[in-house]
Amino acid sequence: MAFRKLLHRLTTSDAELDRERLQQFCRDVPGVTPIAEAEPRQEITVAGEISSLRIVPRAGTPSLEVTVKDGSGSLVIVWTGRRHIPGVAPGRRLVVSGRGTPHGSNGRLSLLNPRYELL
């Protein structure tokens, strides 16, 4: 049993450590809620790191979509009307605030055109 625990710790430590690191960082940002505790249809302010960025092909309305993680969970941010925001790139940390809407079937939140501040 102890061995299994040790094995577990050794095999998952990378992802786990990364999550802890992010959580620690976001805790120090004043006035933010962890993403996991954010409620839909409420004004929320969260901090996090951009884990991925989506570039939608030319056809259709231009938009920029990023996934932000803070170690407790993730949410999707969509900025419409533009394809590129200087400084919004994978790995960048930021604070965003806006009204969350459920995104997809699994209760994940998304923020449409939130206010943002790069950290």
Added chain:
Amino acid sequence: MLKRVMVGRPLGSEEMDHQRIPKWIGLPVFSSDAISSTAYATEEILFVTALGASSLALGLSKLVPIAMAVAVLLAIVTFSYRQTIFAYPNGGGSYMVSKEHLGEMPSLVAAASLLVDYVLVVAVSTSAGVAAIISIPSFRGLAEHRVILCLVLIAFVTIVNLRGIKESGKVFAFPTYIYIFSLGGMLAIGLVRTYFGDIDPVPFDPERSEALLETGGSIGLFLLLRGFSSGAVALSGVEAISDGVPAFRKPQAKNAATTLLWMSAILGSLFFAVSVLAHHLRPYPTHEETVLSQMSRVVIGDGPFYWVLQFATAGILILAANTAYADFPRLSSFIARDGFLPRQFMNRGDRLVFSNGVVFLAIAAAVLIVAFGGVTTALIPLYAIGVFTSFTLSQSGMVRRHLTERQAGWRSATVISGVGAAATGIVALIVGVTKFTIGAWVPIVVVPAIILIFKAIKRHYSALAVALALEPEEVRRHDLHHTVVVLVGRVHKGVVVALNYARSMRPDHLLALYVATDEEEAEKMQAEWKRFGFDVQLEIVHSRYRDLVAPVESYLDELDERWSNDTITIVIPEFVVGTKSLANLLHGQSALALKLALIDRPNTVVTSVPFHPTLPVAGAPIPPLGQAESDTPLEGDVPRGSKQKRTAPATAARDVDSPNGERPRAVTPPGDPPAQA
């Protein structure tokens, strides 16, 4: 190339039947194991009785009685095995017999014991063969390289066996015959001179004979039995013929049975004669020179005859190892067929031999040689217990068969097999008890361990068979929800090919994925993707630790959340610079790493789309990089260069708008948007 030289051309399956051997080759191939033991069995008895009793004279005096007991045992076993051969013309020996008549567990015991013993045959025979060579006074200096010599011999026999049994039979037929005749000649001369002439015994050298008194000491029943167990190793290999009946020419059973009789007669008389001669010539056991070598030098001197005999001894011992090479792979293929060993042991290699079994045997024997320093006497106690266990099981199985089938003559047959079973069972017990502390414990531990492995393998195969079993009503169409992710390292021709391939699967979602380690890279990729106007959504994932695999995995987890219940295919564009090219070293094997990492992920397919870049021939001018790109409107779906080895890159780019026969269909997706540059 190397393989062709060493192993030979592949043989077609229809050449199989030619791999059958006549009796005169069958004798050396299958009985060299048994006959070769005359080279060391007497010496091993002497090691036990003389060293144990600290008395050479006492040890020598017990030699002939022990040899008689062994000869009687040999006769019993031979007659029992003759019946087995006729009853089982398809071979399989102990394993088959006990499986059929005693049940699964006894058959596994027989199988495991035999496998262990075959490995020991190789180890003991090569070490004894090397001992024969370093006994020659001129080669004494090689004694310290014992282990390496043994390993070289094992490698040699392994290669010969990978070529196939018939040829190896021919290669090896002659040493056996030379051995039989030269040893027979030496013994005849020796015995004649002993009884009708004058001959001096081997000079006793107290320094070389390892704490051995010439007279005095004492010997008890335990030592006698231990000595007998050492002599009983002469019997190992008797079963080889019954295992290998299918390798004989037709009529297989009759030929095999005749060969068995020849073998036992030769083995019995040589062994007995060696022991009688030793009794008179008084050789002493030492690791420096074999007993046989000591006696030959007294009888026939150091001349060419002696050299022939020593090399023939080494030769037949190598052949004895070869016997195991014929049988171990065959037995393991039988076991594998029943699902107790990995399926790979069932496959015949391209030379029609069970290559995996051959290689496995070689490795196991080499390990034993290294572990025991290549000393025969150290290996002997491990030996024989397995053989006698399998003898016992096989004979018991035959008794059971006679009693149930009651064919003509079943009464006498039952008696023969019963006596055989009882005698060999007792011997197995004697070997196990008297030698437990000096090595017999090894097989006693290893055999049950192997049986557990057999069982575990069987359990796995059975569970897998249940899990894979398909019922007709389960055959129905089920449309997959399919997401295809094309992994992009940078924008190049291969990406286009991969994207087209991905589109041809008509996925529900098609994405391109780029893993960026810093912002600059991400920005650059973003700009490139827009500039080339790819019509596929690109996702840029951040890799904080500059690693490819982990970010891809966590991204896939996200995809699983986004669209539940779908199958994800990851398409990796891969350059192919030829599997044999050294240029492979210039390309990271990231595709391979990713495949390995994702192999455990359910509903995930990792595939790579090969792209064959047209590399300029050596000496030809290399067009400046980027020229082709700037000359032509850039866009996503140009089938440049793919699978067209003959087309130079620059001209290929101009073929875009004029489709011709050279354009591979697969890379021309319908409905792609025109260039927008």
